[in-house]
């Protein structure tokens with residue numbers, strides 16, 4: 403969907419359009435979070451009376467997604483770089499991390515961080531923090547593959563040109579390769595984050611009061627599954643749509659070559 | 663282009679018995695030669711004869727397997743410090759330009775001086791604008807590579823290399839990827855550069871350029887440096903049958 407991007411006045415440049423879209427969609431997201439309670443309160447039974455809880459659940463879902471999403475990009479970059487390292491000591495842990503995360507269900511990972519990790523390392527994280535850590539590690543492993551593919555898609559000649567100008571390997575990565583790789587990786591990264599928004603519902607199993615958990619509680623309390631499920635689904639749809647809009651705009655912003 | 667005979671000056675680059683393999687393929691065989699300060703050396707030869715590989719060993723984009731290469735007094739080894747020092751002194755221009763597509767022409771030119779030489783932003787910018795003007799692109803400084811023609815991109819690439827004030831410039835078929843009408847604008851910039859006294863090693867199929875601008879022609883054949891000679895002797899008094907055959911093909 404590129405809905406918002408095409409709404410702006412014809413005379414605007416691509417950069418103006420995408421900036422406006424980023425600002426508008428961001429503002430929309432904040433507005434949804436602030437106004438969700440009041441808007442939901444306008445709805446009839448069984449939603450109206452539970453509006454405050456549903457709004458709080460929505461906020462938790464967004465917080466989980468944004469925190470884990472941002473941290474997951476950082477983890478993904480580190481893991482991607484480590485995986486491409488010529489040093490085995492660096493490459494193997496990254497390989498193991500990506501392999502184990504991608505090969506096990508997210509549900510198991512969430513349960514592992516909450517129940518098993520405290521037995522191994524002496525820290526007990528809250529339910530929210532456990533969920534955030536599990537989601538970060540999960541999306542990070544998928545991001546690593548997306549970013550690695552992006553890095554590999556940058557032509558060899560770019561590294562050669564940079565190195566022949568005297569830039570160090572690190573400068574070459576930061577100034578030349580990564581900006582190009584990130585742009586290539588952006589569409590799959592966005593897919594991962596939209597998936598993350600939906601996957602955050604698994605935090606439910608360790609008792610995090612995110613949207614799907616709240617929805618379930620409201621359903622149990624009111625015995626009206628259809629309107630409750632429709633409402634939670636609608637909120638998820640609105641959130642994923644706004645997220646997709648923002649990322650589409652960022653992509654357009656980075657698309658210096660104007661291929662779209 | 664030079665006035666004094668080349669051998670009277672000190673060599674900037676020497677290659678001694680350089681060998682290179684790619685797997686079982688022996689692509690450079692005992693290549694021995696020197697490049698002198700202010701000299702324009704032109705490398706020609708059939709496709710696959712090792713011209714690019716040889717050029718790329720001179721700034722160690724390729725490692726040689728045996729033999730010795732000395733650039734500006736520094737031997738090319740695995741020593742990373744040496745390598746960075748040499749790459750700063752040796753500019754390279756590629757067939758495919760290899761401009762950085764996410765940066766404007768100006769940023770392409772300022773990147774290395776700012777990062778490697780730590781030139782302040784304003785000074786780097788000033789220098790870059792001068793260089794872009796020198797290659798005839800003063801009005802295009804803020805364009806991105808995709809907004810420039812191939813010839814313009816290659817001229818930006820030349821300016822980008824010059825910004826590091828290299829002692830020698832390597833060119834690997836700089837005009838081979840260009841539409842015919844753009845070849846001359848790039849060759850003109852290179853002629854200017856030669857006239858200014860830049861030491862140049864140029865791999866090219868442009869025989870007119872080789873004859874006009876070259877001080878010396880090096881002919882590669884199956885990984886061997888088969889012959890080096892001044893252009894007049896090379897083109898007009900060629901004794902070697904293989905080279906004559908090659909020149910015959912090229913001129914058609």
Ligand SMILES: Nc1ncnc2c1ncn2[C@@H]1O[C@H](COP(=O)(O)OP(=O)(O)OP(=O)(O)O)[C@@H](O)[C@H]1O
Nearest residue numbers: 684685687689707708709710711712713714715716
């Ligand atoms: N990275 C590589 N891996 C394996 N073989 C290579 C590699 N680079 C070059 N070669 C081989 O080495 C030989 C010399 O290649 P090189 O590119 O130096 O030739 P060239 O003289 O520049 O040819 P052209 O005029 O086509 O550019 C060729 O047979 C080529 O296939």
Ligand SMILES: [Mg+2]
Nearest residue numbers: 713714715835
């Ligand atoms: Mg070549």
